[in-house]
Amino acid sequence: NAGVTQTPKFRILKIGQSMTLQCTQDMNHNYMYWYRQDPGMGLKLIYYSVGAGITDKGEVPNGYNVSRSTTEDFPLRLELAAPSQTSVYFCASRSDRASNQPQHFGDGTRLSIL
């Protein structure tokens, strides 16, 4: 089973450039999440979605945008890259059967803004 797949695995951007981090899951999960993990810090929620066409802000949404046109895909867009967005980005999904279901994570995208 593929689970949650993120692409690319690594990327270097220049300040002001834009890019889209891709995330797809094959578990038919309605709930999907984007987190960032900074060195020595806990994961922070950027955006989440409870189903196709529905998205909402998390704790640190500034500088990012998301869309959810299908159940499988939840891309994260950086419009004007800034050095503060250098981080590891994780996408996750979970079943909506109950709130205590575990989130399943992808292996992350390591992004450097120079």
Added chain:
Amino acid sequence: KNQVEQSPQSLIILEGKNCTLQCNYTVSPFSNLRWYKQDTGRGPVSLTIMTFSENTKSNGRYTATLDADTKQSSLHITASQLSDSASYICVVSALGRGGGADGLTFGKGTHLIIQP
């Protein structure tokens, strides 16, 4: 402010030995507590999820305990193996954060190194 504190920050033990990792939290109201294992360069993988009424939960050589009164949890690893080298993250969910937000507060993790 909801917080999750983990200790120690890092730990080195010999293969075959046992170890215990600690997690203290101030998340309120409490819904559940999760332990995740994160291998280097990989995403976190769920080990256990415990609700208010659960005091202990095992997953193979991993045993998690929860004391909701003192707001403490521990993760005990028995007969450690080289493959246990990873970061272990404690995550606490706040009750009432419905609608998919989950209300998760992540700890910074304990970095565990198993030496042969």
